[in-house]
Amino acid sequence: MVNIRSLDPSASPLDYYGSELRRLREDSGLSQADLGAIVFCTGSLVGQIETARKVPSREFSERIDAALMTGGFFTRLVGLVLRSQLPSWFQEYAEMEAKAAYISTYQSQMVYGLLQTEEYARAVIATGLPDRLEELVVARLERQRILERERPPMTWVILDEAALHRPVGSPQIMRAQLAHLVSFCEQRWTRIQVLPFAAGEHASLIGSFTTLRFDKDPDIVYTEDLIAGHMTANSDTVREAVLRYAHLQASALSVEDSAELIMRVMEERHGDRIEHEQRGMA
Numbered sequence: 180m181v182n183i184r185s186l187d188p189s190a191s192p193l194d195y196y197g198s199e200l201r202r203l204r205e206d207s208g209l210s211q212a213d214l215g216a217i218v219f220c221t222g223s224l225v226g227q228i229e230t231a232r233k234v235p236s237r238e239f240s241e242r243i244d245a246a247l248m249t250g251g252f253f254t255r256l257v258g259l260v261l262r263s264q265l266p267s268w269f270q271e272y273a274e275m276e277a278k279a280a281y282i283s284t285y286q287s288q289m290v291y292g293l294l295q296t297e298e299y300a301r302a303v304i305a306t307g308l309p310d311r312l313e314e315l316v317v318a319r320l321e322r323q324r325i326l327e328r329e330r331p332p333m334t335w336v337i338l339d340e341a342a343l344h345r346p347v348g349s350p351q352i353m354r355a356q357l358a359h360l361v362s363f364c365e366q367r368w369t370r371i372q373v374l375p376f377a378a379g380e381h382a383s384l385i386g387s388f389t390t391l392r393f394d395k396d397p398d399i400v401y402t403e404d405l406i407a408g409h410m411t412a413n414s415d416t417v418r419e420a421v422l423r424y425a426h427l428q429a430s431a432l433s434v435e436d437s438a439e440l441i442m443r444v445m446e447e448r449h450g451d452r453i454e455h456e457q458r459g460m461a
Contacts, residue, residue, distance in 0.1 A: 186198045186201075186229075186230065186231060191231070191263060192256070192259045192260045192262075192263045193231045193234060193260050193263060193264075194231045195256070196228070196231075196235060196253070196256055196257070196260050197228055197229045197230060197231040198229075199252075199253075199256075200225070200228060200229050200235075200243065200253070201229040203247050203249060204225070204229075204247065207247055210222065211223075211225040211226045211229070212225075214243075214246060214247075217242075217246045218239065218242035218243055218245075218246050219242065220239065224239075234260065234261065234264055234313075234314045234317060235253070235257055235260065236257075236317065237254065237257050237258075237261075237321070239257075240253040240254045240256070240257040241253075241254050258321060258324075261317055261318045261321040262274070262318065262321065262322075264311065264314040264315060264317070264318040265315070265318045268406075268407040268408055269408055271410065272401055272408055272410055273322055275391055275399060275410065276322065276325070276391060277322075277325050278393060278396075279332045279391040279392060279393055280332055280333070280392055280393055280394050281332055281333045281334075281335075281391070281392035282332050282333070282334045282335070282389065282390075282391055282392075283334075283335045283336075283337075283389070283390045283392075283424055284334075284335070284336055284337070284387070284388070284389040284390070285337045285339075285374075285383050285387055285388055285389075285423075285424065285427050286336065286337070286338050286339065286342060286387050287339045287341065287342075287383065287386055287387045288339070288341065288342060288345070288387065289303060289342050289345065289347065290338065290342055290356060290360065291336050291338070292319055292322065292323075293322060293323050293325070293326060293334065294323075294336060294359065294360060294363065294369075294371070295319065295323075295356065295359075296352070296355050296356050296359050297316065297320060298348055298352045298355065298356075299347055299348060299352055299353075299355070299356040300316055300319045300320065301316045301348075302347045302348035302352060303347060304316055304319065326366075326368070326369065330368075331368045331369075332368070333368055334368060334369045334370070335369075335370045335372075336369070336370070336371045336372070337371075337372045337373075337374055337424075337427050337428065337431050338360075338371060338372070338373050338374065338437075339373075339374050340373055340374060340375050340376050340440070341376075343357065343373065343440070343441060343444045344444065344448070350448075350449055353448070353449065354445060354449040357441050357442075357444060357445040357449070358445065360441050361438055361441055361442060361445075364434070364435075364438045370434050371434065371437055371438070371441075372428065372431035372432060372433070372434060372437045373431060373432050373436075373437040373440050373441065374427060374430060374431045374432075375431075375432055375440065378430040378431070381426070381427060381430050382422075382423040382424075382426035382427050382430070383423050383427055386402070387402070387403070388400060388401065388402045388420055388423075389401045389402075390417070390420050390421065390424065397412040397414075397417075398412065398417045398421075399411065399412050399417075400412075400413075400416050400417055400420045
């Protein structure tokens, strides 16, 4: 007899997802193996998701919706499930980030999370020795979906040149990450500037920070320390962040020159170069 784990649907989004999957599968008269065969996975995987032992992917959710004819229920729910896998202290920021109309960030050590490739993200997250590495990677990739909207937030990223040179993962991972950054040159809603080493001392030697702007709500400034993140809408802090960001933008290379530098680093460190179309600012 199969040992069925009892779930409390109100315990978490993951538990709710699992309990609803089991309920709807059983209502359809399907075994776990039957449903697995329909959605191209094992019955064991279906069972692990039903018992909240494994986090569902967006692709799995889309296939389940088609198989059980749920009208997109699981596809809508999976975003909440994946966000719940983020560290508790980060979840509130992720919710605000998803609502922002404008995101401006300075990153002093690594590529901004919304612009990371999957393998780069995995290497970065692994440095924290997490218990749930793959779940955190999937959750980070889920955050990036806000850039794929029909009208995404305007996202302006200033990367310290150090982020281009610091090896993260393998040379292949870094090459793919740099190429990914260059690909944003062709996107209307994302701008990347590089703060070069030649800028010397600058307005944010103290570290990285992000400002979120909203259509109707007050601006928010977000920073992180060793173990947690901090958001504030304090007007003095926001004003200081805006001033410092303006100084950083003035010291950084233009968007086009930044793309050239990224490609030059790719060529010099990884023996490869890609070309992009020169164009003016939108």
